[in-house]
Amino acid sequence: MTAAAPAPARLRVPTGDGFSPARVWAMMLRYLFLLRSSWPRTLELIYWPAIQMILWGFMSQFLMTNSSWVAKAGGVLLAAVMLWDVMFRGQLGVSVSFLEEMWSRNLGHLFATPLRPYEWVISLIFMSFVRVAIGVVPSALLAIPLYHYSIFTLGLPLLAFFALLMFMGWAMGLAICGLILRNGLGAESIAWFAVFILAPVSAIYYPVSILPRWLQYVAWFLPSSHVFEGMRAVMFEHTFPLGHFIAAAGLDIVWLAAGGIVFLLYMRQARRRGALMQMGE
C-alpha cells in the first residue's frame, strides 16, 4: 500500500457535471474527421439528391407541356423532390452517424466517457444539418442552370418548410436509432427504408385530397403532409398557409418528443442488456 505517500501531481480533468458543448463538439469532430477521410462518402451525399433532381427536372419539363396542373406552377415537382430530400437526408444524417458507432464497435468506449446521451443526440442533429447542406444545396444550385428553376424563389417560406422537414427527419432518425439499439445491426436497413413508408401519405407530389378518405386522416398526423400542402399553396396561390405551418410545427414537437423518448428508452434498455459492449458487426 502507498497510502502514506504524498499524492502525485495529477492531470486536472474537469468533472462530468452538466451539459458540455465541448463534448458535443468532440463528437461532431469525430464525424467530420470521418467525412473528410473518405471522398466517396462525400460524393455519395451529393450524388443521390442530384440524380433525383435531374430525373424530376426532365419529368417536370415533360409534364409542363402535358399537364395544366404542373404548368400552373413550373417547378412544383422539383421543389417537392428537393424538400422531400431534406427530410430523408435529415433522417439519414442522424441514423448514419449513429450507425458509424455501431459499425466501429465504439459505443462501449463512448459511454465510458462523461458523454451524455443527449449530448450525443445534439451532435447527431448538427451532423445531420451538415449532411443535408452537403447533399441538397448542390442540387438546388444545379437546378437553376439546368431547368431555370430556383427553389430559393419560395423565399422565407422555404426556410420554414426546410426547418419543419428537418425536425421530422430528426424525430424519425432518433426513433430508428432506438430501434437499431434494440434489435442490433440486423435492423440497420430500417435506417434506409423507414422514411419511404411515409412517402405515399406525405402527399409529396399530389394533394392530400387525392388519398382515400381514411388515409387522409393519417396524412394530417404527419408534419410532412402539411409542409407539402403549404408548399403548393405558396406556389399556386402565392399565400403563406399559416394553418399548415402551425399544424406542422405542433406535430413536429410531438414527433421529436416521441423520437427522443424512444431513443432514450432503448438506450437505457441497451445498458440493462449489456448491448453497449457487444454492439458491432
Place this chain on the structure above:
Amino acid sequence: MAEIVLSVSGLTKKFGDIVAVDGIEFALARGVTAALLGGNGAGKTTTLSMLLGLLLPSAGSITIFGEDMLTRRHRVLPRLNFSSPYVDLPHRLTVRQNLTVYGRLYRIPGLRDRIAALAGDLQIGDFLDRPFGKLSAGQKTRVALAKALLNEPELLLLDEPTASLDPDTGDWVRSYLETYRARTDATILLASHNMSEVERLCADVMMMKKGRIVDRGSPQALIARYGRATLEQVFLDIARGGDVAQRAAAQ
C-alpha cells in the same frame, strides 16, 4: 488507513434466468493492482462493464471515489478509464484523430501536449497519423492503452490487456502498467486469463467462478493455501472444483 477507491456490495447481474454475477462484494484501496481471475463465463467482463456503468446491475451497489456509480456516474467517469478487446476505436480515423476526439470528450487541458507525451511514453509516435484500422494488433493495443490513459485515470479497468499480443509486446505493456501505477498511485483492476501476468502485476487476486468470488488473496497466499507451485495450478483447482479447492476455500 488506505483510501478505498472502489467498493462493491451485493453486485448481481441476471440475464433472464442466467445469473452472470451473483452478489459479489469487494473493495479496492488506492494504489493497488488487483485482478479478477476466472474461466470463460465466470463473470469478469460483466463485472467490469457494471463498474464502468455500461451495464446496469440487477441488484447491489457500486461506489467509486465515494460516489454512487448508479446515480452519479458522470462525476466518476472523468477519473476512470478502461481498455478492452471487446470494444474498438473507429478504424477510419487516424490514431491522432481518435485520441483528439477522446481527449476532447474528457476535456483534457493542453490536449496536444498530452497526446505528444503519451505518444512518446507508449511509442506510438511513428503511426499517429495512420488510420487505426491499419495498425497491427500490438500497435492497436498500445493505442487503446493511450486512449485509456488520456485522462490519467485514478482507476483503470483493463479487460485482458495483453490478449493476442506477442510475448515481447505483452511484457512491454505489463512494464508500462507497473510504471504508471508507481508514478500516479492509480488503482488498477484487470480481468485476465494470463496467470503469469497476474502473478507479476497484482497484489490482490479475486478468483471468480460462476459469477461468484470463490477465493481471494495475494498470488503467493493463494498458491500457499492450495499447496500448489503456481497460480495456474490454483486456477485449475478452482475451475475444476476438486476437493483441494473446496478445502482451501473453506480455510
